[in-house]
Amino acid sequence: MVIEAVIGSIPVKQSIFRELEKVCSRNCILASNTSTIDLNVIGEKTSSREHIIGAHFSSPAHVMSLLEIVCTDKTSSQVILDLMTVGKTVKKVCVVVGNCTGFAVNRTFFPYTQGAHILANLGVDVFRIDRLISSFGMPIGPFQLQDLAGYGVAMAVGKEFSSAFPDRTFKSPLVELLLKDGRNGKNNGKGYYKYEKGCKPKSDLTVLPIIKESIKLTNLMPGGKPLSLSGQEIVEMIMFPVVNEAC
Template identity: 75%
Template sequence: KAEGALSLLKGVLDYTEFKDVDLVIEAVIEKVSLKQEIFSDLEKICPPHCILATNTSTIDLDIIGEKISSQDRVVGAHFFSPAHIMPLLEIVRTNKTSAQVILDLITVGKVIKKSPVVVGNCTGFAVNRTFFPYAQGAHLLVNLGVDGFRIDRLITNFGLPMGPLQLQDLAGYGVALAVGKEFAGAFPDRTFKTPLVDLLIKSGRNGKNNGKGYYIYEKGSKPKPDPSVLPIIEESRRICNIMPNGKPISITDQEIVEMILFPIVNEACRVLEEGVVIRASDLDIASVLGMSFPSYRGGIVFWADLVGAKHIYNSLKKWAQLYGNFYKPSRYLEERAIKGIPLSAPASSNPTTKARL
């Protein structure tokens, strides 16, 4: 079976063989200039009906496609890592993407046994944008003196397959820096800047890629917390200098889980308000299939409604006063908490978005 699959593949060294293809998916590193160059080259060679898709996880598609004329063919085909296991295919539409391109990509997704969800275009799209506070919330807590391994343990007890620090180890720190830069540029008002990843890289660590991160990775055994990372964390705390009176904050297990997950709910509210997804259930499905949010909790928005918008809003408001804008409640969350409306109830209609879909 493997040989049969490999026999269908053909490697080429230039674009000349692309003259008859129906779909191209670009999957190079997150570098805007390189992606723009590739799309310009593809437009010249590929047939006029060919779909020009990108697998970018964060970069705005309008920027990637801005140098080509046929922008109606540009679409996001964002697979989640590891792509052969994760079932979600996030199909990202711009305001110029043709309806036919979206429908064709949905069909391709179903044929390859993925679950396609159509989302709008913005930095990070629906899933990575919603979950960008995941790692940042962990770094904020770590720099406030909370034990990072405790954070990971509590989040896995909640039901996610791994905590934010182990997930960063898995992705590699280069990815963390590149993605962090994109989000810092797009959402400077609510980005927490941490020196910790730079310090880890300077100390020769790159997570699972080289076997050394927050955890030690040895073949055949489970990741183990690495005590030698603690002086690096202490150095980060010294540089950040955000611990009240220089002392670690005292915090319960429940507060840790909430301080990691409530900012994600808050960003989900912004994604809903902006019409990046047209219904809360799309975000619920995407959070389960793309970020492995525990399915028995129903998805990020469904779970938030069980917890209650009022409790989430009041908690975030309190933390924003103590620890800054990272926790500042969104307008959508505030409005629904005050009026007692579920977060999953349809947002005020955005006629342009809905008509296009």
């Protein structure tokens, strides 16, 4: 089995799968770690569609136990069973899901990130949001999660959802502004948080002017003033849409 895990570019992934098909045995499982891209599109230029499957390890993979096994209508049953065996061997909780934008996890949590960015652009402190969501029970908050996943992933995922659900997508400029400032989360040690070897992440207050620029561009704040919300209201505004999406 080969698992592809490059950045979310459809042409790049298609090219890799074409090359894999040439060098791998005819029975090799060709898996993609994509979190959102249609597997039929990734594999459309190959002749091994029955061996193509999604193996999305939830981020960060060394912390999260979930493995989404994404099958198309052409994926063979044996390939699904084999990947489940691999998942159990590496002590992952395997969930078999269908092939749609975002699959199960990202589709469900699409409003989670959206809600966090709407609140940030309404003037709610991003570090407060992360603390509240962590206290609610999530391993980390939405902004630290973006730091860990990388902003390239965030941009690619956002593009897929914008295309699939244009009427439901809030296009925050914040991630693009962070990239322009030379930040890429944990990948280069600079994001919403500072990352230093052997130390816990620390809130990076130098990100605040960038957030203010995003707020200015979106112009969402009522009367130009930050929205005042209780902790419970913030948690509900982020988590309730997740419940609705899952239902």
